Amino acid sequence: MAILPGAGGLGGSRAKELIRTGRKLRGETALDYGLVNEVVPEGRSATERAMDLAARIAAHGPVAIRASKAAIQRGGEMACTNDDALEIERECYAEVVPTEDRLEGLRAFQEGRPPIYKGE
Secondary structure, X not given: XXXXXXXXXOOHHHHHHHHHHOOOOOHHHHHHOOOOOOOOOOOOOHHHHHHHHHHHHHOOOHHHHHHHHHHHHHHHHOOOOHHHHHHHXXXXXXXXXXXXXXXXXXXXXXXXXXXXXXXX
């Protein structure tokens, strides 16, 4: 396709091989290489599996989900040391601590019920 992949995530020698040859991979090989998290079994749609995963994520506190996404994104955007990564994590965690969702999650856990998050 005459483009350069830009998402990272693959070791040097494998990346060189795949980028330079354009070789297509079977799902199982992509899983072995760590390029995908799972391979959907035959007979099941990838969209159905993606919707299941999205529902599991959506069941958690939206403030915490956004903060975790931000921490991962910020850490990935720069070559950071472990101390830098921990600082990013602390900053994102500090955004979650004062929220009603965090308190609701704690109450729900103590009461043995599912939490009802509001994104606040």
